[in-house]
Amino acid sequence: MTRRTGKKVRHVLMHHGRNGHHVSDLVYIEDEPHVVLEWKIFQDGSETPNVAIRLDPKYLHPLKGFPGEDYLYEQQLYWPDEPPR
Numbered sequence: 909m910t911r912r913t914g915k916k917v918r919h920v921l922m923h924h925g926r927n928g929h930h931v932s933d934l935v936y937i938e939d940e941p942h943v944v945l946e947w948k949i950f951q952d953g954s955e956t957p958n959v960a961i962r963l964d965p966k967y968l969h970p971l972k973g974f975p976g977e978d979y980l981y982e983q984q985l986y987w988p989d990e991p992p993r
Contacts (some may be wrong), residue, residue, distance in 0.1 A: 927984075
């Protein structure tokens with residue numbers, strides 16, 4: 909089960925061979941933190957994570973002074989089909 913938090917995570921993501929800073933939704937899937945990179949939205953308006961990456965809680969820290977950004981993730985993330993470099 910996915911639980912939305914309404915919180916956002918700032919992170920670095922490798923996608924299509926490029927690193928970029930992103931702000932994405934934080935959710936908990938089976939009580940584990942995940943960042944949602946892409947949502948699947950159904951006709952009835954409900955949604956579910958389409959692309960999500962599990963986060964290691966030891967690298968997830970509260971972020972202050974950045975409106976709309978609640979947490980910082982301190983490790984490089986890779987789009988699921990992107991090989992780590």
